[in-house]
Amino acid sequence: MRNVLLLCRIGLSGAMLVIATPAFAAGxxxxxxxSVMWDMLREQYFAGAPVVFxxxxxxxxxxxxxxxxAVPISVDATALGRVVEMVAIADLNPFPLVLRYHPGTxxxxxxxxxxxxxxxxxxxxxRTDDGVWHVSGVLVDAxxxxxxxxxxxxxxxxxxxxVGEVQARLWPADPDGAARLRLRIRHPNDTGLVDGIPAYFxxxxxxxxxxxxxxxxxxxxxxxxxxSENPVYSLDLRPPPDAxxxxxxxxxxxxxxIRATIPMPPRGAKPAMSPGPSAQPWSVGQ
Amino acid sequence: xxxxxxxxxxxxxxxxxxxxxxxxxxxxxxxYDLKPTRIAPDTYVFEGSTKHFTRANGGNILNSGFIVTAxxxxxIQTGPSRRxxxxxxxxxxxxxxxxxxxxxxxxxxxxxxLGSQAYADVPIAALPGTIAGIQxxxxxxxxxxxxxxxxWMRGTEVTxxxxxxxxxxxxxxxxxxxxxxxxxxxxxxxxxxDESTGVLFAGGVVFCxxxxxxxxxxxxxxxKELDAVDGLDIRLLVPNHGHVRSDKACVAQTRxxxxxxxxxxxxxxDSGLDMAEALELPIPDRFQVLDVxxxxxxxxxxxxxPKIEQAxxxxxx
Numbered sequence: 001m002r003n004v005l006l007l008c009r010i011g012l013s014g015a016m017l018v019i020a021t022p023a024f025a026a027g028x029x030x031x032x033x034x035s036v037m038w039d040m041l042r043e044q045y046f047a048g049a050p051v052v053f054x055x056x057x058x059x060x061x062x063x064x065x066x067x068x069x070a071v072p073i074s075v076d077a078t079a080l081g082r083v084v085e086m087v088a089i090a091d092l093n094p095f096p097l098v099l100r101y102h103p104g105t106x107x108x109x110x111x112x113x114x115x116x117x118x119x120x121x122x123x124x125x126x127r128t129d130d131g132v133w134h135v136s137g138v139l140v141d142a143x144x145x146x147x148x149x150x151x152x153x154x155x156x157x158x159x160x161x162x163v164g165e166v167q168a169r170l171w172p173a174d175p176d177g178a179a180r181l182r183l184r185i186r187h188p189n190d191t192g193l194v195d196g197i198p199a200y201f202x203x204x205x206x207x208x209x210x211x212x213x214x215x216x217x218x219x220x221x222x223x224x225x226x227x228s229e230n231p232v233y234s235l236d237l238r239p240p241p242d243a244x245x246x247x248x249x250x251x252x253x254x255x256x257x258i259r260a261t262i263p264m265p266p267r268g269a270k271p272a273m274s275p276g277p278s279a280q281p282w283s284v285g286q
Numbered sequence: 287x288x289x290x291x292x293x294x295x296x297x298x299x300x301x302x303x304x305x306x307x308x309x310x311x312x313x314x315x316x317x318y319d320l321k322p323t324r325i326a327p328d329t330y331v332f333e334g335s336t337k338h339f340t341r342a343n344g345g346n347i348l349n350s351g352f353i354v355t356a357x358x359x360x361x362i363q364t365g366p367s368r369r370x371x372x373x374x375x376x377x378x379x380x381x382x383x384x385x386x387x388x389x390x391x392x393x394x395x396x397x398x399x400l401g402s403q404a405y406a407d408v409p410i411a412a413l414p415g416t417i418a419g420i421q422x423x424x425x426x427x428x429x430x431x432x433x434x435x436x437x438w439m440r441g442t443e444v445t446x447x448x449x450x451x452x453x454x455x456x457x458x459x460x461x462x463x464x465x466x467x468x469x470x471x472x473x474x475x476x477x478x479x480d481e482s483t484g485v486l487f488a489g490g491v492v493f494c495x496x497x498x499x500x501x502x503x504x505x506x507x508x509x510k511e512l513d514a515v516d517g518l519d520i521r522l523l524v525p526n527h528g529h530v531r532s533d534k535a536c537v538a539q540t541r542x543x544x545x546x547x548x549x550x551x552x553x554x555x556d557s558g559l560d561m562a563e564a565l566e567l568p569i570p571d572r573f574q575v576l577d578v579x580x581x582x583x584x585x586x587x588x589x590x591x592p593k594i595e596q597a598x599x600x601x602x603x
Contacts, residue, residue, distance in 0.1 A: 060562040064581075066501075066588035074562035111560035113592075143430050167599035171558040180558040184599055232595065234560040248602075260603035272558025 029053055033121040033137050037091040045087060045097060046125070046133045054134035056080050059124040065116055065142040069149055070228040073098075074111035075124030080134055083108035085127040089137075092120035093226050094147055094193060100222040107178040107236035110221070113228040115191070116140060117147040147226065148193040162186045166260035170237075170246060171272040178236035179265075180272035181207070183248065185232075185258060191225040201225055202258065205250035207235070209243040210261070216240065221250075239264075316438055318346050318370055320377045325530055326483040326522055328354040328461065330381065332365075332374060336496040336528055336577035339366065339396075344438035345431060346370065348397040348526050351487060352378055353480060356459030358387025362478060362487045363526065364401030364410075366431060368442040371401025387458060390465075391447050392489030392526065393472040394419035394502070396431045402445035412447035413467050415474025419502075420446050451476070470508030471498075477515070484521030491515060494528030494536035495575050497582035498543055500589045505548045512541045528577075543573060547583070551590055555598045561591045 031038035032053055042051060056079040065071045077083045086108055088098035094117055101110045108126055116122070123137035165186040173179040185202060192199025202223045208215040218237045239246060246262040322330035331351040339345045345366030353360040359378055364371045375386065391399045391412040399420065402410050412420075420427075424444040432439045453467045466477040471490040478487040490499070491511045515523075515537050523537070524530050554564045565584050573579055 060565065062565055062584050062588070066585045070588070070592060072561040072565065072588070072591075074560055111562050113561065143433055164603075165601065166603045167596070168602045169558075169599050182558065182560070182595075182599060184596065232561075232592075234558075262602050270557075273554065 031121075033091075033123075033139060035091045035121040037096065038121075041089060041091060041096055045089065046135075049127070049131055049133050051125075051133045051135055053136065054080075055136055057124050057126050057134050057136035059122065059137050060111075061122050061138050061140050063139070063141060065140050068117070068142045069115050070113040071116055071122075071140060071142075072111070072113050073122055073124075074109070074234070075101075075126070077108035077124070077126035077134065080108065080126055080128055082129050083126045084129060086110060087123075087125045088112075088114070089123040089125070090114060090116050090120050090140075090226055091123070093117050095191065095225040097224050098226045099224055102220040102222075103235075104217055104219045105238045106219040107176075107238070109178075109234075109236045111234040113232055114226045115147045115149075115228055116142050116226070118142055147191050152229065154188065154197075159188065163188070164256060164258050166248060166258065168248065168260060168262045170239075170262055170265050172265045172269050173238070174271040174274070177238050179239055181233075181235045181237050181246070181262070183233045183235075184230060186230055187252060187258075189225075189227055189229045189231055198254075199225065200252065200254055201227070202231055202250060202252045205233070205248065205258070207237065208247045208249070209239045210245040210247055211240055211242045212244075213242070215247065218246070316344060316369065318344060318365075318373050320346075320370075320373050322352070322377055322381060325351075325524070326480075326485045329480065329483055329485050330354075330378075331524055331530060332377070333530070334397075334527070338578055338581060339431065339434040341434075341436050341438070343435075344370070345397055345400075345435045349524055349528075349530065350374060350401075351524060353458070353461055353463075354382045354384060355387070355461045358385050358458065360458055360461070360463070361386055361389040361405065363392060363398045363489075364389060364405060366397040366400050366435070367439045368401060368403045369438055369440070371404030374401060375404045388449075389447075390451075390476065390478055390487075391416060392476045392478075392487070393474060394423060394427070395472065395490060395499070396427045398489070398526070399445070399447065400428060400431060400439075400442055402447070403441075403443060406445060409449045410445070410447040411449040411451045413452070413474040413476050414450045415469070416472075416476065417447050417450055419473065420444070455481070466514070468511045468514060470504055470506075470511040472502040473504075475511065479518060479520065484519070485524060486515070486518060486520040486522070487524045488515060488526070490526050491540075492523060492525040492536050493540050493543075493576075494523075494525040494531060495539070495577060496525075496528035497573075497576040497579050498540055498586075499527075499582060500547075500586045503589065505544050505590070508544055509541060512537050512544075539576075543576065546570065546573070547586055548590070548594075551587065551594050552598070555591065555595045561587060561595065564591060 058076040061073040086101040119141045125133050125135040167184040171180040189201040205221040207218045248260045250258040320332045334346045334348045335343045350363040386408045389405045389410045455464045462481040464479040468475045
């Protein structure tokens with residue numbers, strides 16, 4: 001049902017675009033990735049907002065997807081300073097929108113693994129305080145089929161007993177105050193595109209800090225169909241100094257709850273490793 | 287009188303133009319141009335490129351081989367496509383009139399067996415795990431090869447090996463072949479040691495100056511396979527990818543790479559690095575001798591990282 005709705009929406013906005021194109025094209029920079037879907041996606045996800053293509057947003061993904069069910073992707077907009085919202089998009093997926101990230105006080109960085117259905121542009125976008133979307137991306141070649149392959153979980157008889165299990169680790173803050181969090185959630189995260197298997201995926205995740213004075217929200221993710229089975233996220237949070245733990249809570253589209261308490265890093269632990277020389281090209285996929 | 291001549295001229299021009307344009311479209315028929323190299327008595331290898339599967343090389347990145355025995359020809363690996371298998375069989379025919387007696391396939395990866403159609407009239411032997419793997423994944427493997435190398439694959443269909451083999455020693459003419467079943471590079475790796483010549487066809491267990499591939503690998507088991515190779519008395523080692531050598535230097539090279547790869551990814555996961563960031567980790571200079579280094583490293587990150595990461599994260603609920 002959800003799929004049909006989404007397809008209808010794409011169809012509708014496509015039709016509107018045909019009429020609107022001449023006026024629209026004048027203010028729209030052309031897509032450096034030459035994706036046939038760009039104009040439509042822009043209209044769908046950034047409607048009415050100014051959009052610039054900006055390499056200050058670093059999108060990392062492999063040039064060729066080895067496993068189309070789990071393509072690593074990271075979007076790093078730390079060079080932009082204050083970012084309000086981030087999105088990841090795989091243009092030619094049946095569900096192009098991968099996630100929306102509300103970094104709150106966290107650094108504007110998110111990494112996960114996604115399914116891709118065919119070779120496609122993979123984009124990251126970050127909305128700065130002034131309402132401008134900064135968009136960048138890479139091309140990922142692929143054999144295809146990642147979105148319509150059944151999750152491997154279903155091969156295990158007891159998969160349902162493990163849904164919602166969380167593995168997580170928090171590293172101490174680096175000199176910039178960002179503390180790496182990695183999460184892994186057991187979940188089929190099914191797209192609903194496989195015959196007879198309904199859509200079943202994690203929809204929302206929120207991370208709060210547990211402090212003596214309350215539970216401030218640190219970051220929030222709206223997660224969608226293209227995120228891989230057993231979703232994994234890396235985030236760079238800024239927990240307050242008096243935080244005693246982090247609390248993860250979320251739910252899937254069938255109402256299943258996800259809840260876990262993540263301990264602070266042990267005394268003496270080292271901050272997360274930095275990803276390497278800054279001289280590296282802005283995107284791996286190019 | 288002049289009309290027929292003019293017509294003929296026009297026709298000739300059209301035909302010639304047609305020939306030129308079709309020649310421009312396809313620069314001659316595709317051919318692997320396979321030439322066997324004799325590496326030991328009765329023993330030959332078709333040496334392939336150390337690159338990836340491309341539309342330029344048609345997937346010819348392997349060292350297939352054959353042994354001419356008094357009981358017929360023993361073929362080891364059949365290549366990445368029907369065309370390769372057929373060209374290989376024709377090239378063998380130029381060396382000997384003896385019939386092909388048996389084919390051995392060392393594992394389920396595409397370049398080992400997609401040429402098997404050319405040998406449909408002879409027993410095609412493989413470990414039970416390889417046969418099961420081809421039954422399960424063969425169609426997907428073949429489809430991916432069509433995508434990667436295109437027209438070279440024309441007419442290639444999945445041909446499942448017909449004869450399960452186990453650890454044993456089999457005799458063909460004067461050649462005693464020791465069949466060595468292992469697992470690590472894939473779940474079922476068959477090495478073949480010709481005890482008469484001391485030639486080891488190591489399959490995918492050893493790579494030589496070519497970055498090892500890991501789509502079905504379990505690194506700890508693979509390292510044990512390398513120990514097993516070290517324990518063998520051999521005169522010549524034929525890796526499936528890379529150079530044929532008379533020493534075991536490439537056993538050490540493969541071990542060095544796997545140890546570095548596994549250790550580096552474990553350390554990175556444990557240090558908070560994300561999988562996408564791990565794609566770009568620096569690779570030590572000593573590995574620059576390995577062909578397709580960065581590409582194959584990135585593929586390995588895709589294969590190995592998720593399990594390493596899963597093992598490194600504690601349960602919190």
